[in-house]
Amino acid sequence: MTDTPPLKPASPVRKTAARAAQAGINVIWLVPIVALIVTLGIAWNAYADRGEVIEVEFADATGVTPGETALRFREITVGQVESVSFTSDLSRVVVKIRVDKDVAPYIDAEASFWIVRPQVTAQGVTRLDTVLTGSFIEGYWDANVTAPQDHFVGLDRAPLIRVDTPGTQVTLSMENADGISEGAPVLYRGVQVGRMENLRLADTEDQVIADAFIEAPHDKRLTTSTVFWDTSGFSLSLGASGVSFNVNSLSSVLQGGVAFDTLVSGGRPVEPGHVYVLQPDEETARNDILASESGEPLRIAMLIDDSLQGLAKGADVQFQGLRVGQVTDLAVTLDQPGGDIRQAVTLAISPARLGLGAEATPEDALAFLQQAVADGLRARVASAGFLGTSLKVELVEIPDAEPASIDLDAEPNPIIPSVAGDLDDFSASAQGFMARIGNLPFEEVLRSATDMMNSITAIASSDDTRAIPEALRQTLDQTRGAATDIGTMARDLRDNGTAENIARLVNEAAAAAEAVKLAAADAPAMVEQIDAAAAAVEEFNFSEISAQAEGILADLRAMLGSEDAEQLPRNLSDTLEAASGLLNDLRDGDAAGSLNDALDSASTAADQVAQSVQRLPQLIQRLEATAARADGVLASYGDRSAFNTEAINMLRELRRATAAFGSLARLIERNPRAFILGR
């Protein structure tokens, strides 16, 4: 704005421009170059990391959305569904998944894919999260890269056991798969250690086969002597010990389950795929000797013509009375086309049980049996069990057997020669068993027992038994009647008063008195006997056992029933009858002369009677005392015992007898002469 100098760019300007140009070119262009490199790098990375596309076939693509559904491996997203299409025949869908670069190499032919959806199973509700997130595809593969593959067929459901889970897979064979479902737990002492899977029918045998996967480290509990059994559902058994009701876990009720245990040591470790037979229950499993023995059993067959009704799988094979194996199979076989139909029984024999040692092999057992067969060993079917309703196989030595040998060429198992068993009545034996039970004389036995009881009752309540005291009383009554007769006779005698009658009467009276005296002489002996008995009763230690007291009472009863006791009144009666006859004679004849003598004798006799009778009260007292004491002792035995009742009855009789004696004695005592003379 001042005056204008020559407007010419100065040299410094040029220098500056040149400098700026030189500097600017090199430095500032780095920025876009770096930006380009970075961007291209990012783009290249994005392209390079795009991963590989794999195709997975599924039956349907439920919940699979292109661009959203993820492929997960161990719950980490490693890929994404790019597109969904159909196979050419429209039967399945093909899901194209772009898999991350870093995991793509591991996806080889062994990889498996399945769609994860929420599931409700017996084991619970799983993958509920996929309700919110939507399904995803889960893949599983191991670290070993084998044949690369990019087309897969997806699984219909998640596999229960991942490929590389450590553990051992064994095979279980069973009759049927009742109650066992896929995924059922495998328990070891109640702890779940594995799962069942791949329940399937065997191709050849009539069996169901399942894989059981035992996770490590529990799989080392498996040995060749392990037994497996079914724990499905619940069991109800009625036995001698009552009703037994077994329920396992609810889960095993719903989906079944198996348990295993290694009952004996010495088994070898198992190889994966070892085949076990699943036993129906724990008891069977524990009794299954073949399973519990280590080592392979010897399988051998026998051919039988007889009916095999009653021979079951699992029946014992006995050798020398010991169980050495069991029947594993029953089949019908044909010797040759058109030949006899025979039954082939397959036996599994434990070599160890044959006494060949724990390390014995089936070959050892076969060699042993070959030798034994040469010596006459034969197989035969025999009845077993307490009632003979089941069959077993016996290996017995038949001394006079025809020479035979084991047919080693037979297929599938060698055939051991057999003889016919004594089983003719077997098929009927079940019926026979029932018939035998039916034939048992239950009714007769009952009838006899009833009769016996009736007899006892009748004896106890019979009139005869009851009439014993009555008879005594009657006897005394008769005696009294006789005495009255004597009185009447004496009155008649007095009224008539004829001398010869009197003389005769006196003679006869003397004889009668003599007889009375004799009879009266017996009375003291009897009284002494009673006395002695009473003393014995008195001396008897009542605190001792009841049997003695019972014996005493029996003695008393015997004494009362003895002839002496009975004869006392009868003698009296006889005597009085005789006296009565005598007096009748006296009435007719002239016996006045001998009357006095007779009366004297009679008086003497009467005195003796009186004398003897005087001892009666003592006897009676002692009897009464005895009875009272016995009563007291017996009261201590209690009211109810049979002995007590009997004793009380006895005492009652005794007392009654005593009373009768008492009245007799009193009568005689009151008027001994009237006994003779009727006054």
Added chain:
Amino acid sequence: MSEDGHPAPILTAHRAGLLGCRSCGRVWPQDRQTCDRCGADLVPPDRRGLQKVWAWWAAGLIMYVPANLFPMMRTQTFAGLQGSSEATILQGVVELMHYGNYDIAIIVFVASVVVPVAKFLAIAWLAMVAGRPATVEQAHTRLKIYEVVEFIGRWSMIDVFVVAILSALVQLGFVASIHPGPAAVSFALSVAFTMLSAQSFDPRLIWRGLPLRSRTATEGQD
């Protein structure tokens, strides 16, 4: 700036043999290396300085490509369980229009697409025509465009600001969260580069191409 009618030629600092300071505007004799007032280096206007413009412009354009190809914003709902949505700028615009938010769609479209693209075009044009012969009117138009570009440059960051604010605000953990996508960085870089590019443009060059009645036109070319 110039006050007169057409016959009088506009006297520029260059023609006056002076050199203007870019920082404070003071003019110095051309042989001065630094501005005594503000201490800045004195750089004479030179078309070679346009290399800087072009370099930043190229960097900005390069970054603009991924900014449009990569997702701007990643929205996760229920921790990604219900899916996460990723959208590039254009996808976002289309989505907004799909939901009927035309006004917002227009704002986003203008801020994120129209303005940057227009900026690229404007800077490129300015850089191309800078120093070329031009009439005074043309020079005025170029200056206005330059000013608009300078002014609008900072507003181009609106998309980045939206993403940054949303990312900070919408962090509801499990329920929803928004994360900036790779495009946000690219876009921010692109905007920054274009701003640097616009800044690198020396507006003095606009005046270098003015017609000189009296002097030779060859003076404009260096």
